Amino acid sequence: MSNKLILGTVQFGLAYGVNNSAGQVTTEQSSAILEHAYNNGVTSLDTASSYGDSELVIGNYIDKNPGKNFNIITKFSNRIDCGLSLETSLQRLRSHKISSILFHSFLHYAENKHELDYFIRKYKDVNVETIGVSVYTNEELAQLGQDDRINVVQLPFNILDNHALRSEAVLELKSRGKTIHTRSAFLQGLFFMDAEKIPEKLSPLKEPINLVKQVCNEHRLNIGHLALQYVLQKSYIDGVLIGVDSVTQLKQNIEWSEVTIPQEVFRIIDTILIEDLNLLNPSTW
Ligand SMILES: NC(=O)c1ccc[n+]([C@@H]2O[C@H](COP(=O)([O-])OP(=O)(O)OC[C@H]3O[C@@H](n4cnc5c(N)ncnc54)[C@H](OP(=O)(O)O)[C@@H]3O)[C@@H](O)[C@H]2O)c1
Incomplete structure (x- = not known):
């Protein structure tokens, strides 16, 4: 298992994902996913105060399984001040200390960064x-390099939203000592969708996804395996979030994380370029 994997948990609190027909993951399924994750070395979780009950589901699991010491990343609420938001999250997570708290968007950071000095004095460490x-x-990435109070940056990164488009900006942040976490490895599940089911507004992505699938066929690879290793094998990426709806998907992803793919395959993938970057940004879908 790659020790870079971070389990995303928006699926525990909301019906999430472009290819999601099953709705929100139940509490029982969420507990089973957490159990399997921890027992198989996936000990970092990504959640947020705005992911419905996700923090509560994690907190209940931790309460019932006191030995399971997950590293937890959560995100500030944009409705209350930073300190109150952290305190509320800690209560919901039944934890005294978590590994990281993130502003949920660049805008939220820009509007609230004046609170950071006080927040750091009171809560950091x-x-x-x-x-x-x-x-x-x-x-947004470029603007974070200057702020030494920011330790972690999370960004979307996948086979389409790729090395050619992102590596320079990410390497600049790395050179300034930031930890880099990525999400959207499967573009919310879009890479697993049959072409005819891809929503009309995302139809320009059908051809590039088809090209990726051709490369997968030629190299006898599953697209999920390719998509996951594409991100895991980048040395400048420290943590890779994956969202799952079931233990089965988690098991599959852990298996994929254990088998590397030759760089020459990625070089072919890197020739596929998307011009309209909004297509790769789920927040605009
Ligand atoms: N701004 C932010 O901070 C932000 C925004 C979004 C997400 N996140 C975080 O990132 C995490 C991951 O979200 P994401 O958007 O990056 O999702 P993702 O990992 O790109 O895709 C996750 C989806 O892919 C499908 N999937 C995963 N493994 C699979 C497998 N082995 N076989 C078939 N399908 C599989 C599942 O969807 P279906 O089964 O439904 O198709 C799953 O819900 C979230 O849980 C959340 O913690 C953060």
Whole structure:
């Protein structure tokens, strides 16, 4: 198992994903996913105050399984101040200390960064180890390099939203000591969808996804395996979030995380370029 995997948990609190027909993951399924994750070395979780009951589901699991010490990343609520948001999340997570808290968007960071000095004096190292920002665009990435108070940056990164488009901006942040976490490895599940089911507004992605599938066929690879290893094998990425709806998907993803893919396959994938970047940004779908 790659020790870079981070289990995303929006699926525990909301019906999430472009290819999701089953709705929100039940509490029982969420507990089974957490159990399997921890027992198989996936000990980091990504959640947020705005992911419905996700923090509560994790907190209930931790309460019933006191030995399971997950590293937890959560995100500030945009409705209350940073300190109150952390305290509320800690209560819901039944934890005294978590590994990281992120601003849920660059805008939220920009509007609230004046609170950070006070927040750090009061909570850093006591209740939270690191502070970060979740972003979407390269322009946002570029602006975070200057702020030494920001330790972690989370961004979308996948076979289409790729090395050619993102690596320069990410390497710049790495050179400034930031930890890099990525999400959207499967573009919310879009890479697993049959072409005819892809929503009309995303239809320009059908051809590039088809090209990726051709490469997979030629190299006898599953697209999920390719998509996951594409991100895991980037040395400048420290953590890779994956969302799952079931233990079966988690088991599959852990298996894929154990088998690397030759770089020459990725070089072919890197020739597929998407011009309209909004297509790769689920927040605009
Ligand atoms: N701004 C932010 O901070 C932000 C935004 C979005 C998400 N996140 C975080 O990122 C996490 C992951 O979300 P994401 O958007 O990046 O999702 P993702 O990992 O790109 O895709 C997850 C979806 O892919 C499908 N899937 C996963 N493994 C599979 C397998 N082995 N076989 C078939 N289908 C599989 C499942 O969807 P179906 O089965 O439904 O198709 C699953 O829900 C979230 O849980 C959340 O913690 C953060």
